[in-house]
Amino acid sequence: MACAALILLLVVVIVAGRRPSAALRAAAGRGGETPGRGRRRRWRYTLLGVLGCVAAVSGSVALRVHAVTSGPVADLARKRAVVTVEMSLTADPRVLPGRRGLVRRERVIIEGSVERVEAFGMRLTTSAPVVVFAEGSAQWASLLPSQRVRVHGRLGPADDEALTAAVILAGRPPELLSGPSPPQRAAAALRDGLRQACAVLPPAERGLLPGLVVGDVSLLDQQVRHDLKTAGLSHLTAVSGANLAIVAGMVLAFGRVAGLPLAVRAVLTIVAMVGFAVVARPSPSVLRALVMGSVAAVALGTGRAGDGVTALSAAVLGLVMFDPALAAEYGFALSVLATGGILTLAPRWRERMSRRMPRWAAEAIAVPCAAQAAVTPLLVLMAGELEPVAIPANLLAGPAVAPATVLGFAASLVAPVHLETARWLVRPAGYAVGWIILVARQVAGAPAAAIPWPGGVIGLLLLVVLAVVGWVVLRRAALRLVACAVAGGLAVALIFVRPAVAPWPPRGWLMVSCDIGQGDALVLSAGAGRAVVVDAGPDPVTVDHCLRTLGVEQVPLVILTHPHLDHVGGLDGVFRGRGVGAVVVSPGHEPRQESARVSADLGRRHVPEWVASPGMSWRLGPVELRIVGPAPEAMSAGPGEGSTANNASIVVHARWASGSALLSGDVEIEAQAELLRQGLPRVDILKVPHHGLSETHQTA
Known part of the structure; x- marks a missing residue:
């Protein structure tokens, strides 16, 4: 606590x-x-x-x-009973990205209050707070607070520190019993109008402006979210007193300029505050x-x-x-x-x-x-x-918050009446939000943007000691000068000396394996500011960070060896702020969910999608690429869907003037044997299949 x-x-x-x-x-x-x-x-x-x-x-x-x-819901939770409950939602459903094996599985968390519960042939009327966990967001994400639904699932005990009677593991989609209350219906209409008005903005600004105004982060880009967190600006996407104070302060300022009496200004301010609360739910x-x-x-x-x-x-x-x-x-x-x-x-x-x-x-x-x-x-x-960068980041981003909030709030009110006028309002707000995104991106990429520090009580005690030392030092003029000199020296070392002593990327680099956790993301230099990306790892944020540090601005070719999440999940990060020429995909289509998602994404971006076949080749800058697999005879080999997808992996032979490499995707024993039978060129570097994990673990 x-x-x-x-x-x-x-x-x-x-x-x-x-x-x-x-x-x-x-x-x-x-x-x-x-x-x-x-x-x-x-x-x-x-x-x-x-x-x-x-x-x-x-x-x-x-x-x-x-x-x-002590209620009946808690008693049934201790028995882990299978129940049917009627409940009223008390908050917006939260969609969390997740995975099951090698494909996406979105999870949804819904908070609500149980009104009726059926179990063991009994029907009880009660009132108890619960949390529902469900898979798949299609039927749950559109629900609004105050709606009543019927949920079928199994009860389980809640966490000891949570003031919740139970958790419900939902086994099927909800049954809608009633619509939302009038305030929630009005809030949904206004929020939806703001999202529609923001459609004229670029994707990053389109996702941040609703979050900045009313806390709606449903369209927020993951990379923008990461940059805001690293720069100490993530509080901007949470509805806070600052948002409401900006709206109220603007109403007061207009009332003062118009010469309205104090009582009228107070009433208008209250109306604006209540209106903001309705829009923000x-x-x-x-x-x-x-x-x-x-x-x-x-x-x-x-x-x-x-x-x-x-x-x-x-x-x-x-x-x-x-x-x-x-x-x-x-x-x-x-x-x-x-x-x-x-x-x-x-x-x-x-x-x-x-x-x-x-x-x-x-x-x-x-x-x-x-x-x-x-x-x-x-x-x-x-x-x-x-986060030592949080203060300068807030200083730089602060002036843009008020105009973006005021214009966005006005657009949400106008959109249900006249959408085109709302779009004209969000355009200047988009420039303000764009400035916040730029500040977050530059500050997040600065050296020592986040300094590791011991957590818990030990870290807190060390922080107290540091604060006391800082207070003693800053009280004396001579010590202040010494502290400023030391701080300046550290800043120079981080900003100028470190990059000069250990530059990244090294001059003349040819291939880099990005640190993206479990998965593959390889980057092959294709000239100044250009690179070929082979697989994109599981997370858009990490692959974008890797490409950003390498200075990659153009990606003429992306090769996705096979449609498993740990190889294609980060594709959005490759596209972030970069032009992509074409994407080469595996001739296998398993798992179909990820394969279809990739194809739909490429179609939406109007990027050519080429199906790989042995013999295809490209010459891009210093690297020559040739596809040597998958072998058609091995594509259907192996036990289970996972092995079928792995054996259909694209195998790429990369060659430079100084050497060569074989990039093998996740091909398993059957495909490896077939490739060896057909003959493979000798190489200097072998990218081991399954990125170092055992075959059993990877295909489970």
């Missing part, structure tokens, strides 16, 4: 650090109360208040735990963002950080009592700590920096630095790494 501990610590610090109001101080002075006695009384009240908060939250958690562990996470956005609005509108801190304390207490499960969510803890850091640290840092720079520049630097400082301890507990 690290998140709960950090949130409680924040509440204690905030409450303990609050100074009494001027009226109370004056009253204390008139009463003859000494300052020491006043401080003791304040700490006594603070302690009583904190103990009261702890007792209230503990009682709320105890009631919730008792409710989810009124789920618990959005309601949490609504509270946090209100905190930021109070602090911004009054100009008094103390008021914001008080509101934050009350919001944390109220939310945890309303939904105790939030205390175990890292996302909630990050939101609280970031808001607390902005309210408590940013004003002081801004005032100090404004003595040496313009106030607007001090504000722009202080806010992301304060937020990053507040969340760093929790990030160490979560990921076991530090």
Whole structure:
């Protein structure tokens, strides 16, 4: 419960650090109360208040735990009963990429509340939170919160730390019982309108803008997601108080410019905030963002950080009592700590920096630095790494967030009425989002973008020691100069010296095996900025990173030896930002699911698809390629579908002026014997089939 501990610590610090109001101080002075006695009384009240908060939250958690562990659903889960339940969805279905063996198997996670359960001939009415796990997203992903469905499956015990009565392993698609509520229906229409309006943008911007505005990441490119995470910008795709504060602040600014009375401006702001909550779906996470956005609005509108801190304390207490499960969510803890850091640290840092720079520049630097400082301890507990690039990335990307959010939100409201007008609104928003993508990509590729750090309590203690040392050093002018010199030297070493001493890629490179985990992804140089890719591994992010570090901008030829996921799953990464001339595929079509997916993807991109046959050859830059397999006699050999696909692998002979290599895909014993019988050229390098894994493991 690290998140709960950090949130409680924040509440204690905030409450303990609050100074009494001027009226109370004056009253204390008139009463003859000494300052020491006043401080003791304040700490006594603070302690009583904190103990009261702890007792209230503990009682709320105890009631919730008792409710989810003692009902009929929990009893049936302990028996692992086969059940039929009627439930209401409480959140959007989450589609997770996955695999079964060598083909894709998407998994879906659905949160809901059981209303009726049938098991062992009994039909019971109850109310219990559950989580459904299902395979295949076609029937589940379109469901909306508040819809009622009937689910058939097997119950199982929930995780001990989750406030959930049970998990359900669904055995078949859901049966729809009722449609969504009017607010959820309106939210779906507005979100769908925003997605349609974003169709005029390039793919990367098309996926990020809905995520930036309303947290809809269904179209977000995996590489963009990875770059945002590495650069410390992934919070932009989560609906937060910042999004809502931007919308509310824009409404307030327009109201002030129009000269509207304060009451009218307040009403318009409330309407805008509620409208945003509807577009972003009124789920618990959005309601949490609504509270946090209100905190930021109070602090911004009054100009008094103390008021914001008080509101934050009350919001944390109220939310945890309303939904105790939030205390175990890292996302909630990050939101609280970031808001607390902005309210408590940013004003002081801004005032100090404004003595040496313009106030607007001090504000722009202080806010992301304060937020990053507040969340760093929790990030160490979560990921076991530090992200020194997060602050400059947020400084560079920050100015583009507000225009993208405002224009995107306006487009979502306009799209159901007039789609073409909405598309004109998202075009300038696309430029703002494009800037964020560019910043994330450049920062994520910087040296030491993520520094490994011990995780857990040890890493947290080391971070505290580092913070204390940094505080001592920065307090003395002479030591500050030494620290700046050391930091500058390290930066020069990382940016300039390291690439000069150990350059990558080496000059005149011919072939590189990408580090993509289990699978194959080979890159053969075809000249400056050009390369042939043989297989693409399982993940688009890793193969794109490999090609990016090699400086590959054009791929005249891609060879996919066979349609197993660990060889074709990363094909999207090859296409990212690069022109592809043609793709050569295996004459085998097993497994059909992946083969059909590849063909459909190439057709959508209008890229030629050539079926390999022995004797095909190409000369591309320094490399000459010739296909020597698969042998037709071996394509149907081997036990099972996996062996059939492996024996149909394309086998490529690559030759340079300095040597040669045989790239064998995953051919198994039968195909290997047939190739040897037909005769193979002598080579200097052999790419071993199955990328080092045993045949039994690979074909299981």
